Amino acid sequence: MPIRLTVNNQLHELVVDPDMPLLWAIRDHLQLTGTKFGCGMALCGACTVHIDGQATRSCVTPVSAVEGKSVTTIEGLSTSAGKAVQDAWVNLDVPQCGYCQSGQIMSASALLASNPKPTDSDIDAAMTGNICRCATYVRIRSAIHKAAESLATSPPAKS
Amino acid sequence: MYFSHIKDTSTLWPTRSAPEVTRRQFLKLTTLAGSGLTLGALLPGCGSGPGSSGAAVGPPAPLTMTFLRIDPDNTVTVISKHLEAGQGVWTGLPAIVAEELDASWEQMRVESAPAKVPVYGNFAFDPKGSVQGTGGSSSVANSWDQLRHAGATARAMLVEAAAAQWKVPAGEITVSDGVVSHPGSGKKATFGELAGSAAKLWVPTDVQLKDPSQFKLIGREKLPRLDSRAKSTGKQQFAIDVMLPGMMTAVVMRPPRFGGKVASFDATKAKAVAGVVDVVQIPRGVAVVAEDMWSAKKGREALHVTWDESGAEKRGTEQLMKEYKRLGRQSEAVSVAKVGDAEAGLKHAAKLIDAEFEFPYLAHAPMEPLTAVCQLSPEKCEIWAGCQLHTVDQMNAATAVGLKPEQVVINTLAAGGTFGRRANPESDYIAEVASIAKATGAKYPVRLIWTREDDITGGRYRPLNYHHVTAGVGKDGRLVGYKQRVVGQSLVAGTPFAAMIKNGVDPTAVEGNAAEEYDLDNVHVTWSQPKVGVPVLWWRSVGHTHMAFSKEVVIDELAQAAGQDPVAFRLALLQKHPRHVAALKLAAEKAGWSKPFPKEKGRGRGVAVHQSFGTVVAQVAEVTVTGDKITVDRVVCAVECGIAVTPDVIRAQMQSGIGYGLSAALRGKITLTDGRVDQTNFHQYEVLRINEMPRVIEVYIVPSTNPPSGVGEPGTPPIAPAVANAVRAATGIKLRKLPFDLAAARSARA
């Protein structure tokens, strides 16, 4: 039985092991490689995607568990929060090696979608699951605040 | 990081055929060899030689040179011989070219150079450029002259092409912000328009470089990184993202103890896993090859391997540390540095510090686990990876597949971090993927992925180290003697880099010692090298990771023993080190050191200064200690790295180096029990997360006219001692074992 998967508003039918983590389904079978593998155990956040808008670690989410749900990867990120986060990231030159940044951006945009004005402790709570070995954390924090500011001054989210 | 110590590598490498340099290029190279000109600017793509300089307007064509290409679409692409692993070379190198070329920043692009020496060799590793690679924080330093000449040469050619077209004297032509103009006639052209005719010109060899006072891009406060957009949209391609038609994915089962070997294996169950296509033995283990990563992993779980552990390392780290301590007490050791007479000096000590330090093994844990793709054919072995040491990787891949090094073609992709891990003498992951391609009969392109568990347990760690320091101050508060024994594995013994060992000393094991860094009358540093089967490697800042710690902690304790201010005490010992003085004074001033630190419970401030890879960094750390928890609230960092090419990248590297060093100071440790690594993934090998990153990091750059030196590593060494000194100021507790464990240090004192 093929698994029906909606990723970035596109419906796919995949014939794979239902236990296959969503991460490997989207990377190896849908060739969407923006979502990264970092640990495979929900410890680093590199694989973060949105499932029905919620930041989720795709490395521990079986592909069968997302049937009928809407998956958004970094390639399909188009919410106003997502755009504001990406612009702030570019503006402050947050990335170094860049490998963790898809996951950081997916976590940060989910945070801003639910909490448009996060405090530093809100940021700690939402972002502590995302490791950056280049330690871009100071700029990640500033970029989230900056994105929050720009969202507050721009027209409301369409999302 | 590493090869800065190599003066002549000609003995390090097996002889191989001469690099492809055409006769004409060769003549030019040899003629210019003594002129101090580097060859970067000298290799045109399609020059037709003298006589063609009456360039006519031809069909659009690129101007292709060794280090840059100007395309008809008006983009300037810098060919980076260095790996971008986050440290910002894809911005720093283009900045140097763009400056001399008078390009606009918006037209700059960057791509990786192929693997080819000596054209793309690293001249900081050895003067002949016989090794291509990135390390030792050398990228900007060893590209500085080369890329300035490349940019200036291309500029001169564009000007000459314009002069010929417009029939005006070249001297009347100006170039600014990517536009070539002749003010007299009002004529203008873009680089892209002139590239084709410039490409037909003979390459000038006597170009004029700018006076640094004319720099517009170099030193600009905020020059946007060229890779930020791609890295913020998931578009940046890493090795793990390479998808070739028909490509299979492999994982490798490696011995559970270092030095173990495959005795036999049973692949029946592994092969029964859906998607698994091959199970093959390679020199380092058994590879499971499958249609996708998930099937490969499941296949490996079903694989049964029997190991021959007769030659394996079976000791644990506790036992090793005991042996290190015993070695530290023995008299036999090699002398690393000796000034005056430390023993005699110490007899005059009024106050003595006798301190033992312990440093654990550390994994690099770059965020992108080691990955490489290989496509093998009878004549060619093509590799895609975040290669850090191309020439060595070519040799090791060639050996694995039975081809010549020049038949190994390397496509260098952005690396998801490295911190030294991707540059290793046996090219472990590259050799593995090549071996798998060979063992599977080159039937398909194959991608090897190390899981995080493979990475954490896979060895090549920053070595375990034990230091014993005895140092003292006299009645007058002067430092009278400093004696240090270091016990730790050599990074290069038994590798092709063993030639770096001079007089029995591996400089990478003991670099940044007190004799190098301070003006001391009596100092003696010795080193013992234990034989251990755990593979080790340079880890961001190499020997400085531990040498800076013991030195800066002991100096701080001596200042206290002498009743002096820690900054003033250091400054008095740095009279012959003006760059240390400049960095230390700037950090102290910006941190408000002269004002007393507020006396609040659990709060403290500490300082450290250290030079590595030609750059001096001073840091002041402010901490709060609550119970057994250390919070670093603020770090003020000053860096002396010569001319600041890209200040914002320098700031980013200092922030990064601080975070990386703090991760090791607060959490990082690899331990072994009976030869098996205890940690497997980030729940056990803990790393710094955003909640523990100092909220405030201020970075100040010392204004300097020295040639640029590196910034990728030097931010790391000072942070751990600065924090330890701050904790001692706050609590009186001496942290001498890493990672810091306040509870343990407290009970040891009680």
Ligand code: FES
């Ligand atoms: S790869 Fe999923 S959390 Fe690390």
Ligand code: FES
């Ligand atoms: S930017 Fe390198 S791991 Fe985050």
